[in-house]
Amino acid sequence: MSKTSLMREAGEEKTTSERAYRLLREDIVSGALAPGQKLKIEMLRNRYDIGSGPLREAMSRLAGDHLVQILGQRGFVVADFTxxxxxxxxxxxxxxxxxxxxxxxxxxxxxxxxxxxxxxxxxxxxxxxxxxxxxxxxxxxxxxxxxxxxxxxxxxxxxxxxxxxxxxxxxxxxxxxxxxxxxxxxxxxxxxxxxxxxxxxxxxxxxxxxxxxxxxxxxxxxxxxxxxxxxx
Amino acid sequence: MSKTSLMREAGEEKTTSERAYRLLREDIVSGALAPGQKLKIEMLRNRYDIGSGPLREAMSRLAGDHLVQILGQRGFVVADFTxxxxxxxxxxxxxxxxxxxxxxxxxxxxxxxxxxxxxxxxxxxxxxxxxxxxxxxxxxxxxxxxxxxxxxxxxxxxxxxxxxxxxxxxxxxxxxxxxxxxxxxxxxxxxxxxxxxxxxxxxxxxxxxxxxxxxxxxxxxxxxxxxxxxxx
DNA sequence: GTCAACAAAAATATTTATATTTTTTATTTT
DNA sequence: AAAATAAAAAATATAAATATTTTTGTTGAC
CATH class of the missing domain: 1.20.120.530 (GntR ligand-binding domain-like)
Structure with missing residues (x-):
């Protein structure tokens, strides 16, 4: 049994993308990442120690959930709410x-x-x-x-x-x-x-x-x- | 005025990710990509001439729309329907x-x-x-x-x-x-x-x-x- | 001196290409 | 036939390259 399969049993998380999705979602819902805040790739990479690929995939999914807004060539921001x-x-x-x-x-x-x-x-x-x-x-x-x-x-x-x-x-x-x-x-x-x-x-x-x-x-x-x- | 900004006026599409999203969505909704079909990156790269990054982002968004299912370490498939x-x-x-x-x-x-x-x-x-x-x-x-x-x-x-x-x-x-x-x-x-x-x-x-x-x-x-x- | 226009530089986002890991398939062995 | 192993295919992630936007600094006009 490999190290990764052992790790999997705990959190039941298969990919880095999924982890990025969960972490980002929690931080947005909890308010740690404030509404309207810009989600700079560089900042997120340091924050979670995850590459830009998985991070972008996670934010794309969150955009479908309307928790993140895609600006198109100008990055992502935490969705505002009123x-x-x-x-x-x-x-x-x-x-x-x-x-x-x-x-x-x-x-x-x-x-x-x-x-x-x-x-x-x-x-x-x-x-x-x-x-x-x-x-x-x-x-x-x-x-x-x-x-x-x-x-x-x-x-x-x-x-x-x-x-x-x-x-x-x-x-x-x-x-x-x-x-x-x-x-x-x-x-x-x-x-x-x-x-x-x-x-x-x-x-x-x-x-x-x-x-x-x-x-x-x-x-x-x-x-x-x-x-x-x-x-x- | 650059070539790209000229192109933009026509379709109003800023990123390759967005184009991938639109193309994939159309092919899924129209049935060109059949329900249950596996969406292999290699196949899609040839089909649309778009790299794996934007394709994966597009599919992540489509997963939020429930048009694509993420299998986790085993790729993406067109969502089935009954x-x-x-x-x-x-x-x-x-x-x-x-x-x-x-x-x-x-x-x-x-x-x-x-x-x-x-x-x-x-x-x-x-x-x-x-x-x-x-x-x-x-x-x-x-x-x-x-x-x-x-x-x-x-x-x-x-x-x-x-x-x-x-x-x-x-x-x-x-x-x-x-x-x-x-x-x-x-x-x-x-x-x-x-x-x-x-x-x-x-x-x-x-x-x-x-x-x-x-x-x-x-x-x-x-x-x-x-x-x-x-x-x- | 202030403002606007412009250009260069920096920062940032996006994409492609490469490397790694995982899954699937085929083959062999028991 | 089932299990184990090896090879291939595929998915995922990282790192590097490219393109875009934003910022900054400069110049010239008023």
Whole structure:
């Protein structure tokens, strides 16, 4: 067994391109690379110790995700975002996630229910546990994502789920920003509980109402955070 | 003025990467590169006379569009598609395009109306004109796209339009396939007229009904075409 | 002296060519 | 027939070359 195949087992990352994609994505979503910032090849090569080829491939993929903008003969920049973007993505997420949820609920089996309950409790433990610092933020984001994914997991449409995931991930950029700034005045935990209960009751109409309200509340929080930062 | 800047005015294409992206995309959507086909770098280099760098960047972008699949250390393949995909994309397009239309109509001004009328008539001219061969197919696709885009053009949400455009373009792969195989038994022209009239009447509810039926009919035609080809 | 136009230089992006690694295929051995 | 090995093909990554854009500095006009 070769050294590389051993390494692979850990991260399950086959190519340098993929690694570049993951690293860049994380740094953009987390804000380490600021919106509008120029992504100079030379700088990135030093930062990640990766050649320009894989880096350019990664940025090309990120351009497809609208996280990077290609300027054409003038390089790449981190995609900017505005209050308007936050609103639009929120509305779109509302439309798509409510639809996915309504298709997921009638198809949900016991495993689906258990997954919802499990992910909910993990999230609950973190939320009601002892206050922790910034390191808990990434963990919360991860568990929150897992919970929302569990809810729609029984939706049979791959394309709908794909679109939902895209919007959700985009919203992550905004969520992270807002959680850095604002105290969590919202009762997110209660919202999540209501969401879980409606889903397990197989009440499609109620689930849709709750998810829409939930996403609206998130979007509003995000918009306030952006405004307080003075970002246009 | 240099040679390259002169060339640029014509096609408005700045980099080789972009050209590779356009060429590959066209060949995949048109079916010249068949679903499931392996995209070997060497073959593509001969085909387009473009180096591996730009080709890989183009394929990375196409992977973001889900038109190409990255195998990781084993190259790229043209994304496969199934009847299931056609159905899902059709349903999603229905959801998103109806929403975009309902936001576009209340915002539509005179220019919006005129654009709809213009694009409709261009389409009408082609559809009612003398029968032509395969070369008219690409033109029809272009005009059909322009008409549908005109309808939603007044929608204020960039992200919604972006998502709609993505689904529409994906549907193109299927539309082209179906139009190659089936006689146009449907009264597409009549459907388009009904669509235009409902939009110009600013009747949101009716427009949504009509667009949904229209997309459903397209999806059904596409599915029949795929089935008759024996593609799973 | 300030501004604009221009030219040279530097920085940067892009592409091609080369080297390396990995996968696939063919062959041989057990 | 299955496993192991060797050869070929292919993909990936690096490094070098090329082309473009941006910056800087200079000149000349006002």
């Amino acid at each position: 209050v308007q973007d936050a609103r639009e993505i929120g509305d779109l997420r509302k439309l798509v996630e409510a639809e996915a949820l309504s298709l997921s609920i009638p198809n949900g089996d016991t495993a689906w229910e258990e997954r919802i309950i499990t992910t909910f409790h993990r999230l609950e433990r973190l939320e009601t546990g002892p206050e922790r610092g910034v390191e808990a933020l990434a963990e919360w984001e991860q568990l929150n994502g897992a919970f929302h994914e569990a809810l729609v997991a029984a939706c049979p449409s791959v394309w709908l789920l794909r679109t939902r995931a895209g919007m959700f991930k985009h919203h992550e950029r905004f969520r992270r920003l807002s959680r850095l700034r604002t105290v969590l005045t919202r009762d997110i935990h209660g919202e999540h509980r209501a969401l879980m209960e409606a889903a397990l009751d197989k009440d499609v109409a109620k689930s849709q109402r709750v998810i829409r309200t939930h996403i609206e509340a998130t979007t509003e929080a995000v918009i306030n955070a952006i405004k307080s930062l003075g970002v246009s | 009847v299931q995909d056609a159905r899902e994309i059709g349903d999603l397009r229905k959801l998103v395009e109806a929403e975009a239309l309902s936001l576009s109509i209340p915002n539509g001004d005179t220019a919006w109306e005129e654009r709809i009328i213009t694009t409709f008539h261009r389409l009408e001219r082609l559809e009612t004109g003398p029968e032509r061969g395969v070369e008219a197919l690409a033109e029809w696709e272009q005009l059909n796209g322009a008409f549908h885009e005109a309808l939603v053009a007044a929608c204020p949400s960039v992200w919604l339009l972006r998502t709609r455009a993505g689904m529409f373009k994906h549907h193109e792969r299927f539309r082209r396939l179906s139009r190659l195989r089936t006689v146009l038994t449907r009264d597409i022209h009549g459907e388009h007229r009904a669509l235009m009239e409902a939009a110009l009447d600013k009747d949101v509810a009716k427009s949504q009904r009509v667009i949904r039926t229209h997309i459903e009919a397209t999806t059904e035609a596409v599915i029949n075409a795929i089935k008759s080809l024996g593609v799973s």
